[in-house]
Amino acid sequence: MAQPSPTPKPPPKDAVREVFETIVFVVVLVLMLKLFIVEAFVIPTGSMAETLYGYNKIAKCPQCEHLFPVNASNEVDPSDGRAPRPVTGACCPNCRYRFDFSNEDVLTPENRSGDRVLVLKPLYNFEDPQPGDVVVFKFPVDPQASHTAQNYIKRLWGRGGDTIAIHNGDLYVAKLDYPVGERDSFGQLKYPRPDDENRLWEGPDIDYPISKTNPPYRSFGAEFGLGRWDFTYHNNKYSLDQFEASRKASFPGGPGLFEPLRKSDANALSMRRIVYDNDHQAKKLSSKGVPARWTGENANWKSDSPKFPKAFAHSGGEVDWLRYQHRVSAPPTDKLLGPGNKLYDFEDKNLPEVANEWRRVSVDDWVKLEAAGAWSEGLFPPGKITNFLGYNGGVENGVESRLGTEFWVGDLMLECTAKVSGPSDVVLLELSRGVNRFQAKFTGGKVALFRTGPNGKEMATADTSMTSSGSYNLRFANFDGRLRVWVNGSSLNFGPAADYSLADANGFAAAVGALAGGVLAPRPDQSTLQNDVLAPASVAVSGTVEISKLVIWQDTFFTPSDSDIAESVDTFYVQPKHYLCLGDNSGQSSDSRKWGLVPDRLMLGKAVFIFWPRQRIGFIR
Secondary structure, three states, X not given: OOOOOOOOOOOOOOHHHHHHHHHHHHHHHHHHHHHHHEEEEEOOOOOOOOOOOOOEEEEEOOOOOOEEEEEOHHHHOOOOXXXXXXXXXXXXXXXXXXXXXXXXXXXXXXXXXXXXXXXXXXXXXXXXXXXXXXXXXXXXXXXXXXXXXXXXXXXEEXXXXXXXXXXXXXXXXXXXXXXXOXXXXXXXXXXXXXOOHHHOOEOOOOOOOOOOOOOXXXXXXXXXXXXXXXXXXXXXXXXXXXXXXXXXXXXXXXXXXXXEOOOOHHHHHHHOEEEEEOOOOOHHHHHOOOOOOEEEOOOOEEEOOOOOOOOEEEOOOOOEEEEEOEEOOOOOEEEEEEHHHEEEOXXXXXXXXXXXXXXXXXXXXXXXXXXHOOOOOOOOOEEOOEOOOHHHOOEEOOEEOOOOOOOEOOOEEEEEEEEEOOOOOEEEEXXXXXXEEEEEEEEOOEEEEEEEOOOOEEEEEEEOOOOOOEEEEEEEEOHHHEOEEEEOOEEOOOHHHHEOOOOOOOOHHHHHXXXXXXXXXXXXXXXXXXXXXXXXXXXXXXXXXXXXXXXXXXXXXXXXXXXXXXXXXXXXXXXXXXXXXXXXXXXXOOOOOOOEOEEXXXXXXXXXXXXXXXXXXXXXX
């Protein structure tokens, strides 16, 4: 029998070649992934704070021990071309205490790099971008400067054919027609379009010093000496008239009319900003007798501490209220500190004669409280909740940041933990907005939504998991003209019945102002003294109930593009195949309100995940 021929031995392996082939394969794979699927980006600035951080410091307030990020971009990598400015202090968004990092009781925080995010690049090849998406794109003004790609990250709100309006911090959307060729009484085109469609993105302030190229980018028309052309048709008469008509009709939407652009629940949670965490109370305020922000209206409430009330126990069959008042210091003013630490106004005729014995100081209610030794009426008075953001409150080179105008925010979110003895107990969360108060009433395993005020009614009901004794985490919000409820982290679906009109306050002042003594009459920004100052948020219960973990949030407030008046209206048309993108840090963002739109051809993808730093790992909402 013939023997089988022996199996030939494989040729000897070339170890060097194998390593080389592996390296080439990995490099090609990474390049393919980067080119077609996913790419990593670093956030350099704070325009998307506090959804995404740029260069920052994590500060800890020495009064209330609240941790919060502070913008450090100007210390690490100034985008304005100026020399770096060290961040030397901050203002706490929770208790509004201003502090210096140089103080012995404050640890100087280290600089941290901006968030590192992963961008999914092919997604928009299969589906259209959606309002609320966080997107990365090439900056239309300078897609590349100094051989470096200029990539921006913002949140997308408007798509081709939309007209977006900004009013009182909220966004509205309409479908309006802008006829090609229509002219005004002077024969000028009302809605011009350039011959080069690659320039359709240009907005109202494109010629401001934002271009980094040399020579700088010039807008269409301006480069030919014809004046600046704005293809967003910013605040044209037609869109402003349609907005006013929509407001009078309570923003119904439909052909030619505006309606609120409402966030998803996920967007709402991502874009909320801290107002007050009751578990972080300022030590000095309590010790000096400043009234607590949360107080019970009668003796049926028992707190766990007279100075630092964090938990409130209730017993009794009546419905009793806990009320919140927003007690923060007035903005600081400049004074002169003279001999004996006496404060003087600049126009005071009794200033010290020796100039080197006095100096300029910044004085707020914290300083006055320390000087007085105890609280007195007038210090830390109740006020409106405004769009203050601690991220923007850093002190650079000893100079406090100029935060700009603070606007009243009526879109709030209230959270608490409610410990109930049984399903028959009642827990009621209430939020004020203008002339209305909105309520979520939990009892018997259900929650009912109510609106009080001139159009008061029961709006909707839903089943909940509150069917037995125990502790429940409750959340109630009135963002964007929609009431939202979460129980133990799960959102409840009420459908359109939970929506309300953001125009309810219009004309109400004339009807009830005299009868209510002015306390319910809306101011120009639609806020009222009775609701938005004296009781912006409240909790009521009946039965044996304990309330704790009280936290109030505010919605992101979209600021006007070039006005200090919140009730002004900004409108922008979104050209076909373009997008309108805004920064979440609206007061400190260069975005579509200024330079214009984002062409579809410059869209890179959707930012989906933060992969570094470790404490920030998670999906982007």
